[in-house]
Amino acid sequence: MKKLGVAILGLGVVGSGTYKILTENKEYFKTVEGLDITVESVLEINKSRIEELGIEKEKVAKNIQEVVSNRNVDVVVEVMGGVTFAKEFVLSALNSGKTVVTSNKELVAKHWSEIEKTAKKKNVGFFYEASSVGGVPVIRTLIESMQGNHITSISGIINGTTNYILTKMTDNGESYESALLEAQKLGFAEANPTADVEGFDAMYKISILSSLAFNKKVSIENIYREGITNLKEKDIKYADELGYVIKLLGIGKDKETGVEVRVHPTLVKKDSALAGVKGSFNAVKIVGDSVGEITLTGRGAGSMPTASAVVSDVIFAGKHSEFYYQPFNVEKSKEVKYVSDFTSKYFIRIESELGNKDALKIEKIFDKGVVIEKIIKEENDGKLDVIVLTNVAGEKQTLKTLEKVKALKGLTVENIIRVED
Amino acid sequence: MKKLGVAILGLGVVGSGTYKILTENKEYFKTVEGLDITVESVLEINKSRIEELGIEKEKVAKNIQEVVSNRNVDVVVEVMGGVTFAKEFVLSALNSGKTVVTSNKELVAKHWSEIEKTAKKKNVGFFYEASSVGGVPVIRTLIESMQGNHITSISGIINGTTNYILTKMTDNGESYESALLEAQKLGFAEANPTADVEGFDAMYKISILSSLAFNKKVSIENIYREGITNLKEKDIKYADELGYVIKLLGIGKDKETGVEVRVHPTLVKKDSALAGVKGSFNAVKIVGDSVGEITLTGRGAGSMPTASAVVSDVIFAGKHSEFYYQPFNVEKSKEVKYVSDFTSKYFIRIESELGNKDALKIEKIFDKGVVIEKIIKEENDGKLDVIVLTNVAGEKQTLKTLEKVKALKGLTVENIIRVED
Numbered sequence: 157m158k159k160l161g162v163a164i165l166g167l168g169v170v171g172s173g174t175y176k177i178l179t180e181n182k183e184y185f186k187t188v189e190g191l192d193i194t195v196e197s198v199l200e201i202n203k204s205r206i207e208e209l210g211i212e213k214e215k216v217a218k219n220i221q222e223v224v225s226n227r228n229v230d231v232v233v234e235v236m237g238g239v240t241f242a243k244e245f246v247l248s249a250l251n252s253g254k255t256v257v258t259s260n261k262e263l264v265a266k267h268w269s270e271i272e273k274t275a276k277k278k279n280v281g282f283f284y285e286a287s288s289v290g291g292v293p294v295i296r297t298l299i300e301s302m303q304g305n306h307i308t309s310i311s312g313i314i315n316g317t318t319n320y321i322l323t324k325m326t327d328n329g330e331s332y333e334s335a336l337l338e339a340q341k342l343g344f345a346e347a348n349p350t351a352d353v354e355g356f357d358a359m360y361k362i363s364i365l366s367s368l369a370f371n372k373k374v375s376i377e378n379i380y381r382e383g384i385t386n387l388k389e390k391d392i393k394y395a396d397e398l399g400y401v402i403k404l405l406g407i408g409k410d411k412e413t414g415v416e417v418r419v420h421p422t423l424v425k426k427d428s429a430l431a432g433v434k435g436s437f438n439a440v441k442i443v444g445d446s447v448g449e450i451t452l453t454g455r456g457a458g459s460m461p462t463a464s465a466v467v468s469d470v471i472f473a474g475k476h477s478e479f480y481y482q483p484f485n486v487e488k489s490k491e492v493k494y495v496s497d498f499t500s501k502y503f504i505r506i507e508s509e510l511g512n513k514d515a516l517k518i519e520k521i522f523d524k525g526v527v528i529e530k531i532i533k534e535e536n537d538g539k540l541d542v543i544v545l546t547n548v549a550g551e552k553q554t555l556k557t558l559e560k561v562k563a564l565k566g567l568t569v570e571n572i573i574r575v576e577d
Numbered sequence: 578m579k580k581l582g583v584a585i586l587g588l589g590v591v592g593s594g595t596y597k598i599l600t601e602n603k604e605y606f607k608t609v610e611g612l613d614i615t616v617e618s619v620l621e622i623n624k625s626r627i628e629e630l631g632i633e634k635e636k637v638a639k640n641i642q643e644v645v646s647n648r649n650v651d652v653v654v655e656v657m658g659g660v661t662f663a664k665e666f667v668l669s670a671l672n673s674g675k676t677v678v679t680s681n682k683e684l685v686a687k688h689w690s691e692i693e694k695t696a697k698k699k700n701v702g703f704f705y706e707a708s709s710v711g712g713v714p715v716i717r718t719l720i721e722s723m724q725g726n727h728i729t730s731i732s733g734i735i736n737g738t739t740n741y742i743l744t745k746m747t748d749n750g751e752s753y754e755s756a757l758l759e760a761q762k763l764g765f766a767e768a769n770p771t772a773d774v775e776g777f778d779a780m781y782k783i784s785i786l787s788s789l790a791f792n793k794k795v796s797i798e799n800i801y802r803e804g805i806t807n808l809k810e811k812d813i814k815y816a817d818e819l820g821y822v823i824k825l826l827g828i829g830k831d832k833e834t835g836v837e838v839r840v841h842p843t844l845v846k847k848d849s850a851l852a853g854v855k856g857s858f859n860a861v862k863i864v865g866d867s868v869g870e871i872t873l874t875g876r877g878a879g880s881m882p883t884a885s886a887v888v889s890d891v892i893f894a895g896k897h898s899e900f901y902y903q904p905f906n907v908e909k910s911k912e913v914k915y916v917s918d919f920t921s922k923y924f925i926r927i928e929s930e931l932g933n934k935d936a937l938k939i940e941k942i943f944d945k946g947v948v949i950e951k952i953i954k955e956e957n958d959g960k961l962d963v964i965v966l967t968n969v970a971g972e973k974q975t976l977k978t979l980e981k982v983k984a985l986k987g988l989t990v991e992n993i994i995r996v997e998d
Contacts, residue, residue, distance in 0.1 A: 173867070177725045177867055178725075181725070184727075185724070187792075188724075188792050189724060285722070291867070291868035291869065291871065292871060293714075293718050293721075293722035293723075293871070296717065296718075296721055296722050297714050297717075297718070300714075300717055300721065300889065300893055301706070301714035301717050301886075301889045302714075302885070302889065303606070303609075303610060303888060303889050303892040303893075304598045304599075304602070304884065304885045304887075304888030304889055304892070305885055306605075371608075371609050427853075429850075429853060429874070432848075432850060432853060444885065445881075446594070446598055446712070446881045446882065446884060446885035446888070447711075447712035447875060447876065447881065447882045447885040447886075448712065448875065448876050448881075448882055449875060449876075450712065450713060450714075450873070450874065450875035451872075451873070451874040451875065452871070452872070452873055452874075453850070453871065453872040453873075453874070454868060454869065454870060454871035454872065455868065455869050455870075460867045460868065460869075461867065461868045461869060463725065463867060464723070464725045464726055464865065464867035464868035465722075465868075466725075467724060467725030467867070468721065468722045468723065468724050468725055471724040471725070472721055472724075476897045
């Protein structure tokens, strides 16, 4: 039987889950997969984690050199997070001829080219299913199941923390602040929630996913990013009146005019599949020219779902031992053309003083630039709320029109949110 | 660059789609996959199909021997359907050292063991992603993405024809007969719709899927099967009143007491993800102990979606050339234990004559055997409809109780439908 030695760098939530699955299912993997998998080495500074998992002392490495020089180690699992040490350790492992499995989306999004070149040069594998949408097998689907397709779009709910917060705001009428606090108490959001709520996490993921989908390296510098921190109860309420719910989406489109990738709060129709994806669940919709629309739904984060993806990569690496790298050419990445002015419908929420005559001019201004599909005017808390839902329009044209609206007296543009029908 | 020669047996809807994708994307596959794929041989009696696709005469084989003795052919794609010739041809290809890709669910479900043994013996691959749920990559997900899980259940909408018919009956209030006719006109149902509407197609698929999920060969003889031909408008109507829609589900569960696999019309909650899967779309829900719940949605049939799955297998075979077979041991299949008496909630529709005093006894009979969760009595078209929704109960106990109800005078048990909450 084929033996497979594994090293785990970092025993946090994902690392512990990976250790548990690999050790508790050793006999099962022998029978079902024909692989005798052993965790040969771990690297972790926090001793209590090592004790909790009951790992033998001789398996605890002192440093990365000890791990990568261990002849029994075939696959190095990097689940530490962060970029500085992770990058150094991953490159060190690849250069030592070890195949690497990682859950580190920031690392992949930022240093993919360098890592891929090293893996190619050393003829070893680099796997990262766990880096995007945790337990949902979207990366393997893109690489191994949709080859007969030109993929034109990939989009969805790819951050569980923000989806949890938005679900609470939508279903229970909570404020952003109160929903965030609850998410933090339950462990769905970190003490410093910036990476999630400002859309960085989703940006790394959609960078990876759209690169694979379109066979072009989509760099994070070219992704429009906006988080959910500016969303108010009124946005949720008026979106609801118009038949929509608000979700943070990652959106990637491959158009004739170029690649368009963005992360922002988005109005989606109430009866759409994405609207039904609640709490910490994620969902990714992929559109290919042969297969049409495929949607994958599941838990995008958490210890065991992410560890499940890590283990699937470890076993895939063990069974398919040939050279394995990403199916797009890194060198070609420089030539990617990006859409500079995307189009969308827009939801615009304006607050005006009651009786403000300038508010009557809003529609006139829009008339000259952007077609209004629907408008709501409602007196609320001594203010006049003006909600504009536009037809499809260019981003630049819309923002230009809004500048003119902002110049009117006695009103403020409170929010502008994009709409995907 | 690695060359890959392909033969296609059968140029019907799936075969034509496969031919088109492989030939039209030849350069794309070279760039992206690093494979130079050529269709070297086709086998098809209908000459007009060959002409329509513009296939060169020298590539048209006279018989299967010519195909399998062609040294340029590495992968044989069987997309003829049926079992007799398909089985002979597939075994012949495997025995000649060719890897086989098939979309033939009946063939896989019925002759898997023999095919797998032959593939193992000759050390070639046998791939069948397209056999179950067309373009939705559920087989690759089970084999390559969920290895770190013990899967406890796999279930879903796995037949597009019946889902199209049921959607029409539910959303438009059509009768079964009228919805079937419409499906036939649009090409969603065949002239002889038996395989779809009586649940055979779904049975083959759930046999394959639950075998892979549970690592045990689930034979079709042990699958409870019931089609949708007995469903009436009243079933849809009362299910709706109780908060449910009716879907034809394939259900596989791996329990401590054994494996339980069945295909039948099922009441699912209106707000469930499955209820939202409409028309010819399919959806499969998989539950694993690490990852939790994953749902895959997409087109389960049709020329291009199924061809997309065939092509993904051809390319997978070309890139991962090592020996490849199913991850369960055929010999162990004999030991599979099946659940003989499953449990479920039940929806029971009874029609009684108005003023029939025996109808009052229905509840008393249930009281002695099966707990009623809800009962509806409604006068309708000069009849009294009695709808019973039970608590979870054993199948045998429920059927025994119903026998007693049937013995009452002046009423008929019109339908009994299982419920999955």
